[in-house]
Amino acid sequence: MAQITVQEAIDQALAEEMTRDPRVLLMGEGVATKRHALVEAFGGERVRNTPLAEGIIAGTAAGAAATGLRPVADLLFAPFLCYAMDELVNSAGKLRYLSGGQFSFPLVAIAMTGAGWCVGAQHNHNIEAWFVHSPGLKVVMPGCVADFKGLLKAAIRDDNPVLFFVDIGLVFAAGDVPEGEYLVPIGEAAVRRSGQDISLISYAKTVAVCEDAARTLAEQGISAEVIDLRTLKPLDEASILASVRKTGRAVIVHEASRTCGVGAEIAAIVAEKAFTALKAPVLRLSGPDAPAPASFPLEQAFVPQAAAVVDTARRLCA
């Protein structure tokens, strides 16, 4: 095992997949400037700085994906995806279906989001749920270094368009990554901590919040299971349901705002399919329904806190 940062994990995944498959290329505003080692290794044709225009980056990626390449487009910050929605949703997500299966769109769109850099709501907006709600796409949002590597490699190998969200708060986080070829399958959640009394379901940086909370809860005699969703589309319903059927209680935690977020979907799945197992209401802890502020203490407060998870879990288990 090697300790590396999320950024290094992403670099490794890119380098390995570009080595493995000559059709993989990386494009985006500044990717060639910032990832100089990749340019050295693979040349300027395969690591391309682009003009400053997210729509055409995504459109080019979609067109290239349908005709033989496997582009990875770095679109920088999630709110900039607003300029590329047509290409991602209407083209990459729908043209396979509308063409009766004539084309597929093996591309990865990377974007950062989340609290951590005090950049405010035009750089920090957790919109992963939009893409979960859109047909034909897959959505991944890792919570630990190893998953960043393994899921990015899997995303690049997937024959469908994958949105790959990077939680800003994790970019400089370090962690272990298995040596050698390491893949994490898309669509599988991970049980980060096993427990009996309550399921804490989360993804991205709030997985660690839930792990913190679980440790505190353990001291108070409550055994919490922590599920890291890792993939948001397709959701690993089986893992979610297995956990909640066992514990009978669920708290879903994410930084994205509440209404129509991923937490809503999980609560709905649980309320439908684990209904008889439920011993308590299904609760969600999320960021507020407000744009993300830049101000440091407000930005921090935007993210659900371990103390709130503990309180909520205790209430449910009371």
Add this chain to the structure above:
Amino acid sequence: MAQITVQEAIDQALAEEMTRDPRVLLMGEGVATKRHALVEAFGGERVRNTPLAEGIIAGTAAGAAATGLRPVADLLFAPFLCYAMDELVNSAGKLRYLSGGQFSFPLVAIAMTGAGWCVGAQHNHNIEAWFVHSPGLKVVMPGCVADFKGLLKAAIRDDNPVLFFVDIGLVFAAGDVPEGEYLVPIGEAAVRRSGQDISLISYAKTVAVCEDAARTLAEQGISAEVIDLRTLKPLDEASILASVRKTGRAVIVHEASRTCGVGAEIAAIVAEKAFTALKAPVLRLSGPDAPAPASFPLEQAFVPQAAAVVDTARRLCA
């Protein structure tokens, strides 16, 4: 009471509000061509054909709204909103907050969606949940002619950006509209039919599907309550909860796809706040997680059907 169509109701609302308030203007690709009577009445300055570019239409609307006008932008079909996401979400939705309250954005963005015209997924995509998930916006999606008029008038008077979705399947529907000034407040659901055994919660054209189902259910001895949400953001939680607390059972029905849709939010709210009242799992009937096909029978099958609502309700009440 006068029988008019949805299209006429929209025209009436526009004409009345433009008469009332000289700051209201209408803009869009072809609005001046298609709404000739409004051009006659209010002139070309206030009823403007635009260049074919949704982004700049929405951006112009946002900029104008913040500085003294009250634009209504007709963006035609909902998937075209993909070109205007930055303007709607990042500008209109966030710049009030990010400016510390210095500006407000009284604008209405109108878009059509839903099955009915065999136009396929690039014209028909129910993405209302995206906007429900986004801060600073309001979202309205009427299900009957009177509401089209009353809610559009309310939307134009609202000081916030309002997404106004028009279900294509209802455009030529006729119905009664009260004479004279008629407003429907944003944020209030309507009980379309009162019942004791189960709550059927819906919006747009599937409200009628639920009403159909409720009639059939009544014949079978099941008393279904039908809730028309009308406004999707802010959601009328109180009405939803009052109904489900009474009936103990809920089926949520919409044409939009399931994952992270409005139905997910309602199921989550119910699973949290009406938990103890629930006698059965909360179920959702929705369009499939697929792009909308153009082919007529497939397009029809995309929409949840009354028979399925009846079946689902009967299972829950069994």
Add this chain to the structure above:
Amino acid sequence: MSVKLYDERPEELLQMMHLIRAYEERAAALQAGSGVPGTCTSVGQEACAVGVIAALGADDLILTNHRSAGHLLARGADPGRLLAEVMGRRDGYCKGKSGSLHICARELGVVLTSTIVGGELGLACGVGLSQKMLHRAGVVVCFFGDGAACEGRFHESLNLAAVWGLPVLFVCENNEWQAFVHRRETTLADGVVSWAAPFGMDSATVDGNDVEAVRAVAMEALDAVRSSGKPFLLEVRTYRLRGHFEPDDQAYVDAQELARAWSCDPLPRFEARLRDCGRLDDDAIAGMKAAAKSRVEAAVAYAVDSPYPGMDELVTDVYA
């Protein structure tokens, strides 16, 4: 069906123009009778489609938009399968899922049709990038309208294609209309071609109602793209003779302008030329029209006979 290639004979061009005209008019008639979903017809623009596509080789690829029938037919599409698609039938090019608005036919090299105006422009850059990076010979031809040139993607796409040196021939069919809005309401620019120069892109304009002129200019433009590897913008000036989306009564169209446009109809014009130079006589032309009509009638029969897709198709082809 495979890609149709054209030889030097002008008769072939006229024949194809008649097929397109007959197809579109028949489709519109079906739609007027209702039951059949609407389409955007290319009536009046036949010379654009046929002129450009007759200049293509077998390897070249085409992207088009909502107004695609002319391009598809000119490239050799089967009118029966095309109409079946418009009617949402199983034997359509896209199994009936597309309907009229996003028909593509990979076997013909007609790829990635988007009905989002401007969508084809972005996708075309990607297809061009594949051609370039995978060392494929074919040029990418992207048809779009004057309306699409108002969308920001037009700017982004031309710029990217130019700076990356992508083998894309951008073909703007300037038909003076953008759905229900006249082009003069949407821009002060006289045409679309003037936007090429700032990108460092070569360009040309041609009378789009003269099929031979279109073909000649397209040949040159394609040669330029092939030899330089760089993109080219070709503006084809024409007029949308029917409404935007059938049925459409064109009540909003200035009657004089429309009459003038009909007087430039590319079909009679080309017929007259071929008659004048003695290549065709009235009988031959009448025969050509009749052949086109009967081919279209067969297509209608085929499409009407084709069943709707099965309900399982509702959720297939979503993921690879």
Add this chain to the structure above:
Amino acid sequence: MSVKLYDERPEELLQMMHLIRAYEERAAALQAGSGVPGTCTSVGQEACAVGVIAALGADDLILTNHRSAGHLLARGADPGRLLAEVMGRRDGYCKGKSGSLHICARELGVVLTSTIVGGELGLACGVGLSQKMLHRAGVVVCFFGDGAACEGRFHESLNLAAVWGLPVLFVCENNEWQAFVHRRETTLADGVVSWAAPFGMDSATVDGNDVEAVRAVAMEALDAVRSSGKPFLLEVRTYRLRGHFEPDDQAYVDAQELARAWSCDPLPRFEARLRDCGRLDDDAIAGMKAAAKSRVEAAVAYAVDSPYPGMDELVTDVYA
């Protein structure tokens, strides 16, 4: 604080340029020490901001972007409130909610700052429409970068402003950089101004490191907008002397190019001119710098003293 208006004295321009330089360098130093969130500084571009804004009247409105401090200060913003905003403090222009990237100040007519590149271009059309329809006198000045000119909104915005005749002065500060990408990698166009003509828009280019030249051209452009009611595109050629977003070591910048750019630094250049014509001597300049520095120190003290917003602010100002 209210809008700052400028008289004819060149000293005023230099003074403001020094204030901006001192402010930006102090902000960058604070950020290098960490704890203070980063900003995009306008070092090297002072003459653009000051030259254009010195040409404005009290009624004119400004839209800007992520690189806004020069524009705000030139318009009379209080450096303390500005820095407080960058630091996320309660007394910032936006209560600390914006941080450095979207600062606007309605009281100064600096409206609707967007950090989405290109966002300001669309919003500017809307502000222009309000000015026109509500018969307000002020011209709308929209500052944007050469990078924003790559976004499709640039095309859409210029086109709409031209066809609708909106009173917008588009000011492109072409500083050769688009974050970490050099302009030469993003377009073959030599500059941004060449895109104006196809829209039927008048335009001009000016040396952006010569504050008096900028002011003179801006005056003419503003007059043109005021008298014609039509938009105008002004390209101001300059260079981003510091990194994109502090801290930034500029390792990716060609050292020779950067050195050349520093040799055109607009501040010493303007000082030399004023010295040469005898309007200022070294003491006066030193005094000006010292005054700017002490004003900035006071600003730092003010900002550091300003408390963070209360937690209730997390969810206020979302809806009107």
